[in-house]
Amino acid sequence: MALMPVEEALARLLAAAQPRGDAPWPTERVDLWEAAGRVLAAPVLARRTTPGADVSAMDGYALRAVDAAEVPATLRLIGESAAGRPFPGRVEPGTTVRIFTGAVLPEGADAIVIQEDTRREGDLVTMVEAATAGRHIRRAGGDFATGEVLLAAGQRLRPRDLALAASADVAELRVARRPRVALLSTGDELVRPGAGAGAHQVILSNVYSVGGLARAAGAEVTDLGILPDDRTATEAGIRAALDAGFDIIVTTGGASVGDHDLVAPSLVAQGVDLEIHKIALRPGKPLMFGRLACDAGGTRVLGLPGNPVSAHVCALVFLVPLIRALQGLAVPAGLPLQPAVLGADIKANDLRMDFQRAEIIGRDNGLPIVRPLPVQDSSMLSVLARADLLLVRAPQSPAARAGEPCAILPLED
Ligand SMILES: Nc1nc2c(c(=O)[nH]1)N[C@H]1C(S)=C(S)[C@@H](COP(=O)(O)OP(=O)(O)OC[C@H]3O[C@@H](n4cnc5c(N)ncnc54)[C@H](O)[C@@H]3O)O[C@H]1N2
Numbered sequence: 001m002a003l004m005p006v007e008e009a010l011a012r013l014l015a016a017a018q019p020r021g022d023a024p025w026p027t028e029r030v031d032l033w034e035a036a037g038r039v040l041a042a043p044v045l046a047r048r049t050t051p052g053a054d055v056s057a058m059d060g061y062a063l064r065a066v067d068a069a070e071v072p073a074t075l076r077l078i079g080e081s082a083a084g085r086p087f088p089g090r091v092e093p094g095t096t097v098r099i100f101t102g103a104v105l106p107e108g109a110d111a112i113v114i115q116e117d118t119r120r121e122g123d124l125v126t127m128v129e130a131a132t133a134g135r136h137i138r139r140a141g142g143d144f145a146t147g148e149v150l151l152a153a154g155q156r157l158r159p160r161d162l163a164l165a166a167s168a169d170v171a172e173l174r175v176a177r178r179p180r181v182a183l184l185s186t187g188d189e190l191v192r193p194g195a196g197a198g199a200h201q202v203i204l205s206n207v208y209s210v211g212g213l214a215r216a217a218g219a220e221v222t223d224l225g226i227l228p229d230d231r232t233a234t235e236a237g238i239r240a241a242l243d244a245g246f247d248i249i250v251t252t253g254g255a256s257v258g259d260h261d262l263v264a265p266s267l268v269a270q271g272v273d274l275e276i277h278k279i280a281l282r283p284g285k286p287l288m289f290g291r292l293a294c295d296a297g298g299t300r301v302l303g304l305p306g307n308p309v310s311a312h313v314c315a316l317v318f319l320v321p322l323i324r325a326l327q328g329l330a331v332p333a334g335l336p337l338q339p340a341v342l343g344a345d346i347k348a349n350d351l352r353m354d355f356q357r358a359e360i361i362g363r364d365n366g367l368p369i370v371r372p373l374p375v376q377d378s379s380m381l382s383v384l385a386r387a388d389l390l391l392v393r394a395p396q397s398p399a400a401r402a403g404e405p406c407a408i409l410p411l412e413d
């Protein structure tokens, strides 16, 4: 069977991020603390004008600029304006008001002289530097005005966005509901870390990489445990996950062609329409993707290969953009590749797009110089952990020499 190109698989997956029918992705209102990292589902409009009044940008004295156009000029101190405690009166000719950063500019005043440029004796203040109208004053509405659109829908909320919303008196935000992702691991050999695995067993690790990437992309992740290599149990596990209404079910392992690789037939038997099964990717050839044929909600099922590096690369390339797209983030149509320079000669590639674990060994005109790590076994997590990035080679690329351009994919978002 011909292997599907990676770009086509990605395009199909992203097309499946669109809801079936008219139902839009659900949203919810959360308070600002809960909104960090979430995707904004409705624009944020300022609920107040900020600053709410003309305020001082410095500690000093508020006055009429004409009263200190020529210096030295001595004015009579008539009061104080502090942040949150405005001066109740008016600055008349020949008078000044002590003022602090953030405090409201008193009526009548149109300039600030900073305190370092003054001398004070009792209630007399001498300005030693000339005042300029408007100097050191932050105008009302200089930051934003009531009704102004401060944040657009479809953006991921960063700490500074939350601070902006807070400063605009917006206490809750409407955000996309987190996609609910279920992880189903398969394999008789799998044992949880710390549970005393024998030499013939393998420690469950993929949930941490795949689940971690999913969480970082904004998903709520549930680990549904390990299914044995048994057809009835595999189907039952898949059925239960499908019935639980997750948005995405991610299986790992059992994806290949061996006698114990039961995931594809079990998915099909449970009504999943597998539109992707095996792609031209290394590592990650036995990738599967499909949706429940009858499910209007559109549970998506992504079957990842069991090899830990393959599972991680597939999660990075396919699961992360799917989770992002579901929440309404703009996701690039193709792979988000970046330019780099080869730091070693490399061989011609075969039919599969190759994602090699690679290290950065220098810089060339601002671009990283990258070299594949010597071992590319898709079971080796130590190599994946040591890699700085993935060196991406298109199918059938010819041999290339050190110094030639190449494409890379960052490993973490
Ligand atoms: N005859 C063929 N054999 C294989 C092919 C092929 O085309 N023909 N493809 C190979 C490729 S490529 C890959 S990738 C693997 C993927 O196989 P499976 O998805 O069926 O994975 P398993 O056999 O279940 O496991 C592979 C390996 O990974 C370990 N594993 C599985 N799950 C986990 C987990 N959750 N955490 C940690 N490690 C896990 C498992 O113990 C195995 O060692 O197939 C090749 N074979």
Ligand code: MOO
Residues within 6 Å of the ligand: 281, 282, 283, 284, 285, 286, 305, 307, 310, 378, 379
């Ligand atoms: O495609 Mo497999 O993932 O090479 O090890």
